[in-house]
Amino acid sequence: MRRSCTAWLAAVLCLAQGIAQATPVAATPPMGWNSWNYFAEKVTDADVRAAADAMVASGMRDAGYVYVNIDDGWQGQRDANGVIHSNARFPDMKALADYVHARGLKLGIYSSPGPKTCAGYAGSLGHEKQDAKTYAEWGVDYLKYDLCSFGELMKSTAPSNPEQQMRMMHEAYATMRTALNEAGRPIVYSLCQYGVDAVWEWAADPKVGANLWRTTGDIAPHGEFVYAIATMQAGLANYAGPGHWNDPDMLEVGNGDLTEAENRTHFSWWAMLAAPLLAGNDLAHMKPEVKAVLTRREVIAIDQDPLGKQGTRAYTDGEVEVWTKPLSHGGLAVAVFNVGDTRYAGTHPFRLDLKRLGLHGKQQGTDLWTGNAVTLDDHQVVGLASHDVWLVRIDAPHTAG
The missing domain is CATH 3.20.20.70 (Aldolase class I)
Structure with a gap:
C-alpha cells in the first residue's frame, strides 16, 4: 500500500507540475x-x-x-x-x-x-x-x-x-x-x-x-x-x-x-x-x-480575453480612429475614438463603415460603457464627443463574404 500511495502521489505531483508548466x-x-x-x-x-x-x-x-x-x-x-x-x-x-x-x-x-x-x-x-x-x-x-x-x-x-x-x-x-x-x-x-x-x-x-x-x-x-x-x-x-x-x-x-x-x-x-x-x-x-x-x-x-489578440487599427476617418480586436468564440470588439481637438464644443458626427471592418449587414452588439444593446449598420450616424470613445462588443458578427 505504501508503494502504491507513493506512486500515486508522484503521479499527482507530476501532473500538477505539467499543468503549471502548460499555463504560462x-x-x-x-x-x-x-x-x-x-x-x-x-x-x-x-x-x-x-x-x-x-x-x-x-x-x-x-x-x-x-x-x-x-x-x-x-x-x-x-x-x-x-x-x-x-x-x-x-x-x-x-x-x-x-x-x-x-x-x-x-x-x-x-x-x-x-x-x-x-x-x-x-x-x-x-x-x-x-x-x-x-x-x-x-x-x-x-x-x-x-x-x-x-x-x-x-x-x-x-x-x-x-x-x-x-x-x-x-x-x-x-x-x-x-x-x-x-x-x-x-x-x-x-x-x-x-x-x-x-x-x-x-x-x-x-x-x-x-x-x-x-x-x-x-x-x-x-x-x-x-x-x-x-x-x-x-x-x-x-x-x-x-x-x-x-x-x-x-x-x-x-x-x-x-x-x-x-x-x-x-x-x-x-x-x-x-x-x-x-x-x-x-x-x-x-x-x-x-x-x-x-x-x-x-x-x-x-x-483579458483568453484569445490573447491585440487590437489593430481598422481605419481612420478625419479625427476619428476605428480599431477592432478579435475575441474568443468568434466575437469582435469595435472601438471608435474621437481624437479631435477638445477646444471645439459639441459632438463629432461619424458614420461607421462596416465593410471596412470586414462585416456585412446589421450587427447586434452591446455598448460596453452603458450596457445598452445596439445595432450597428452603415446608415447610422454616431455622435461622439471629443476625446471620448464608443466601445461595442459583437458576440456573433456577420462577416463579409
Whole structure:
C-alpha cells in the first residue's frame, strides 16, 4: 500500500507540475497597481499597504487586479556580502509581501540592469543572482527591470558601436532572466527600456523570456500623451499573445488633467491593445467615477480575453480612429475614438463603415460603457464627443463574404 500511495502521489505531483508548466506566467495581460505615477520615488511601506487594502475594498481585486508593484525608491544599501536591503521607508520587505499575499494579491518590485536606478538607488549590475534570490525569499511575484543607467554604460563602453550596445542590452536582460529562473519562484518579468532596438522582436525569445516590454517612452496624465502612445502600437499586434505582451506603459486613469471622457478612452484603448492594466493613481483616495472606470468589468473582459489578440487599427476617418480586436468564440470588439481637438464644443458626427471592418449587414452588439444593446449598420450616424470613445462588443458578427 505504501508503494502504491507513493506512486500515486508522484503521479499527482507530476501532473500538477505539467499543468503549471502548460499555463504560462501572464497568460493574460497583468493587472494591478504601480506606485510610480502618483508617489514616484517617495513611496513608502504604508503607501503600498494602503494600496493593497484599497484594491480589496474598492472591488478592484475581485475585478482582476492582482499585482501591487513597488517602483523605484525602495532600495537601501548592500551589505558586506553584496545583498541588497530596503531603505528606512520599507523596514521589512518580507512582512510587506506577507501582508499583500494575505489579501489575495501579489507583490512586485523594481530594479535596473545598471549600477543605479532612474532615481539613483542601487541597481542590480553584478548582483543579478543575489537580487533574484533575495526577491524570491521575500516573496516577490513581479519584477520591473528598467534600463536607466545601463544605457549610459552601453554608450561609454561602445561609444561608436551601436550594434555592440544592443548586444550588451540583450545580454543584460538575459542575465536577469537566468537569475530569476534559478531563484525558483514564478516571477513576472517586465522589461522597461522604452522600445529600444524594436524590443518586441526579441524580448519573448526564451533566452530573455520577458512577459511584457515597454514599447514607448513614459506616459503622462494628459490626453495628447495617451493618444500619441496608443497610436504608436499600430503594427505591433503580431508580437503579443499569452505570456508575452506589448506594454504601452501604466494607466494614468484618475491622474492629472484627464477628463472623465479621457479616462474612459484611455482605459478602452489599453483594453483594445491587450495591454497590462496597471493603475497608477492614489487608490486609497480615488473618486467614485475613477473607480467606476477601473472596475468596468465588461471593458476589462476585452483586455483579458483568453484569445490573447491585440487590437489593430481598422481605419481612420478625419479625427476619428476605428480599431477592432478579435475575441474568443468568434466575437469582435469595435472601438471608435474621437481624437479631435477638445477646444471645439459639441459632438463629432461619424458614420461607421462596416465593410471596412470586414462585416456585412446589421450587427447586434452591446455598448460596453452603458450596457445598452445596439445595432450597428452603415446608415447610422454616431455622435461622439471629443476625446471620448464608443466601445461595442459583437458576440456573433456577420462577416463579409
